[in-house]
Amino acid sequence: GAVVSQHPSRVICKSGTSVKIECRSLDFQATTMFWYRQFPKQSLMLMATSNEGSKATYEQGVEKDKFLINHASLTLSTLTVTSAHPEDSSFYICRALGGGTQETQYFGPGTRLLVL
Amino acid sequence: GESVGLHLPTLSVQEGDNSIINCAYSNSASDYFIWYKQESGKGPQFIIDIRSNMDKRQGQRVTVLLNKTVKHLSLQIAATQPGDSAVYFCAEKITGGGNKLTFGTGTQLKVEL
Numbered sequence: 001g002a003v004v005s006q007h008p009s010r011v012i013c014k015s016g017t018s019v020k021i022e023c024r025s026l027d028f029q030a031t032t033m034f035w036y037r038q039f040p041k042q043s044l045m046l047m048a049t050s051n052e053g054s055k056a057t058y059e060q061g062v063e064k065d066k067f068l069i070n071h072a073s074l075t076l077s078t079l080t081v082t083s084a085h086p087e088d089s090s091f092y093i094c095r096a097l098g099g100g101t102q103e104t105q106y107f108g109p110g111t112r113l114l115v116l
Numbered sequence: 117g118e119s120v121g122l123h124l125p126t127l128s129v130q131e132g133d134n135s136i137i138n139c140a141y142s143n144s145a146s147d148y149f150i151w152y153k154q155e156s157g158k159g160p161q162f163i164i165d166i167r168s169n170m171d172k173r174q175g176q177r178v179t180v181l182l183n184k185t186v187k188h189l190s191l192q193i194a195a196t197q198p199g200d201s202a203v204y205f206c207a208e209k210i211t212g213g214g215n216k217l218t219f220g221t222g223t224q225l226k227v228e229l
Contacts, residue, residue, distance in 0.1 A: 006159075032215060043205060043219045044160070093159050097215055105215075107152075107159035 003027065004096045006108035013084055014116055020080045021111045023094030029074035030096035035067075038091040038110075050077050074098070084115040126224045135193040139206030139220045142187060146208040150217065151180055151191045153202045160205060163191070193225075201227045 003026040013019050023033055032051050036044040048064075050056040050071035058064045068080040077096075081088050094108040129135045141149070147168040152160035166173045166180045166189075173180050179192040189206050203224050207217040 004159075034216065043222050046216060046218070049214065049216060091157075095217070107161070110157070110159045112157070 004030075004094065004106045004108040006092075006094060006111050008111060009109065010112045010114075012114045012116065015085055016083055018080055018082045019084055019113060020078055021092055021094075021113075023077045023079070023096065023108050025075045025096040025098065025106070028096075028098050030077070030098040031074065032097040033071055033077035034095040034097070035069060035077075035079050036093045036095065038093060040091075044093060047079075081113065084113070086115045089113055089115045125221065126226065128226045128228055129196050130228050131196060131198060133196055135191075135196045135200070135225060137191045137193075137204050137223045137225065139189040139191075139223075140187060141189060141206070141208050141220070143208065143210055143218075144184075144187065145211045145213075147211045148209040149180070149182060149189050150207045150209075151178075151189075152205045152207060152219075153200075154205060154222075155202045163204075196225075196227050198227045198229065201225055 005024045005026055007022045011019055034049050035047045037047050038044045046059050047062045047067060048056045048058045048069050050069045052071050052074050056069035066082055071077040091110050091112055093110040095105055097105040150165040151163040153163050154160045164175045164178050164180050166182050171182055177194045181190045193200055203222045205222045206220040209217055
């Protein structure tokens, strides 16, 4: 079946550095990818929606200059957390939409970010 | 056992019993609902979905019920097994919302042996 991967699965970085997280659809073309953030014991909060070849649409309260999203191809979207701070520590999950049907959508396994 | 949704984030059931996890939604324009299972440290896993023109849908050991009148969704798991222990989220898609999913708070299901 279709699979979505994320890399890295886990990352620890120093405060002030930038971290790039990749989301790949492995056997289908994802026209749209969504990025979510999940804090411990909380629900998934949508951060932004990215469509291939166009600028991402950010949810209210999400800083677009801090969370840079690039969707350069139909199989890859990246989320870069710039100048990361400890409060950015979270579980980041992508969801890829595509495969020919409206509801064909898969979540990635998530990336655990810890900012020291 | 039965949860009361947002007011009871943890549901404990005995192995073999049936579980009922509830979810309330607020947007009457929601036309598609999905239940996800999330194990610790992993991404959400699709369980079952239902469109707003349906009241009930069954899968393998799972049933989703939709009551649009009171904007309520439930997930029933038959013969709950230890492997069912996880956090369960309902998600809704709003008509014209561009395929965005809005997630509920979630319910932690604990299966006791």
